Amino acid sequence: MRALLVCPTMILAALLAASPEVASAQMKLSPKAAAPGGTETRYFTSIDGLMDGNADVVLKETRQGKTVTAAVLDVCYPVAKNSDRKDRFVVNLQVAGQNLTGTTQSLGEKSPVSVKLLRKPTGDTFEFRGQISIGQSVTEVTSPDNSDLSEKEFLDNQTSDDGITPQPKDFTDVSPEAIAVKVKLDAATEFLKSLKGQDIEVTLASLSVGCDALRAGEQTINMSVDPERAAALLSKFKAMPGVTAAGWTAGMTEMDRTIRIPAADWRDGDKVNRDKLASALAGVLSRTLAAKPVSHNFNPATGKLKLVFKRPNQDFPALELTDTIEVAGLISPDKPGATDKLMLWIGSPSTTTADESSGAKLNLSDDASADEEGDQPDDNGSIEALAKELKGQRWDADKSVWK
Numbered sequence: 001m002r003a004l005l006v007c008p009t010m011i012l013a014a015l016l017a018a019s020p021e022v023a024s025a026q027m028k029l030s031p032k033a034a035a036p037g038g039t040e041t042r043y044f045t046s047i048d049g050l051m052d053g054n055a056d057v058v059l060k061e062t063r064q065g066k067t068v069t070a071a072v073l074d075v076c077y078p079v080a081k082n083s084d085r086k087d088r089f090v091v092n093l094q095v096a097g098q099n100l101t102g103t104t105q106s107l108g109e110k111s112p113v114s115v116k117l118l119r120k121p122t123g124d125t126f127e128f129r130g131q132i133s134i135g136q137s138v139t140e141v142t143s144p145d146n147s148d149l150s151e152k153e154f155l156d157n158q159t160s161d162d163g164i165t166p167q168p169k170d171f172t173d174v175s176p177e178a179i180a181v182k183v184k185l186d187a188a189t190e191f192l193k194s195l196k197g198q199d200i201e202v203t204l205a206s207l208s209v210g211c212d213a214l215r216a217g218e219q220t221i222n223m224s225v226d227p228e229r230a231a232a233l234l235s236k237f238k239a240m241p242g243v244t245a246a247g248w249t250a251g252m253t254e255m256d257r258t259i260r261i262p263a264a265d266w267r268d269g270d271k272v273n274r275d276k277l278a279s280a281l282a283g284v285l286s287r288t289l290a291a292k293p294v295s296h297n298f299n300p301a302t303g304k305l306k307l308v309f310k311r312p313n314q315d316f317p318a319l320e321l322t323d324t325i326e327v328a329g330l331i332s333p334d335k336p337g338a339t340d341k342l343m344l345w346i347g348s349p350s351t352t353t354a355d356e357s358s359g360a361k362l363n364l365s366d367d368a369s370a371d372e373e374g375d376q377p378d379d380n381g382s383i384e385a386l387a388k389e390l391k392g393q394r395w396d397a398d399k400s401v402w403k
């Protein structure tokens with residue numbers, strides 16, 4: 001799933017609106033020399049040590065020549081140690097020589113905030129020392145060697161792709177079951193509550209409101225839905241309060257394990273007979289996996305297909321152990337809207353072994369890690385066999401075409 005991202009135009013809008021609320025960046029670049037006596041805006045994108053190094057900091061300075069005439073400190077930080085939930089404060093700092101001071105309250109928890117910093121140029125970099133208090137917590141700041149950025153450098157370092165494609169030409173770059181909605185933070189709670197009781201799976205990680213989302217004022221919610229219902233749901237979501245974007249995004253499908261087939265043979269009227277197609281898939285995979293088909297079913301929320309097979313385990317035949325093989329799949333149109341093609345994605349097989357013989361059972365444990373290099377299961381040419389049996393096409397990644 002995808003990280004929450006911020007558009008540079010949102011950052012500029014925030015800067016011009018309710019004081020300079022700017023997006024995060026952690027890259028340090030070499031400072032550019034200012035025009036002598038000219039007014040310019042510079043940024044610092046880190047101050048070491050805040051909240052055990054977990055704070056996301058942007059300090060914006062307005063300078064007349066080398067003299068700071070105004071400064072705004074924007075800090076996003078965990079509400080508690082090891083917490084994924086974030087709070088944030090934005091404080092306009094009073095400038096008195098090298099001293100930067102100010103008070104405010106955090107935007108989420110409404111905690112009182114006090115900032116006292118000493119800013120000292122050290123050659124081409126800057127040193128910050130002092131204290132930042134949030135509620136009863138006091139952080140001592142000791143941060144040498146900070147480089148500043150011009151406004152152009154700062155904006156160039158912002159990411160702008162939120163991963164949402166409202167109208168994809170096909171499902172080769174986005175996944176047919178994966179949709180995402182960008183919603184304003186003040187409307188996010190009601191939007192999420194409206195999903196309760198629906199056949200939709202919400203990605204848990206997308207419920208975490210990160211610093212980019214806090215600064216942009218928008219959160220991206222990722223979901224998995226049955227591809228047959230995705231377009232209708234997106235149309236519904238676009239009309240809901242606070243929603244600013246909706247579309248397809250990256251999901252479970254991988255093009256190297258995907259084939260495209262003619263839809264005509266698998267249709268009953270205007271509907272795809274998914275059970276008929278799933279049975280055909282099981283027939284091919286039973287040969288490549290040398291296993292007997294046991295069952296298949298479709299997840300009512302996501303449309304994800306689960307195929308189950310069994311075969312005798314060959315590691316120690318006399319024990320009569322049984323391998324249970326599960327294979328995930330997805331059946332969908334190859335693009336949004338009307339089409340005469342279907343796209344089939346088949347996942348890598350997952351095998352478990354158990355004693356299913358009569359009488360006393362042998363208890364087994366499997367300590368092998370699926371993350372170990374070379375430990376990916378061999379599907380014995382299943383994708384190629386499916387393409388041949390179903391008169392399908394494979395994806396040519398080099399040429400970005402079906403072949």
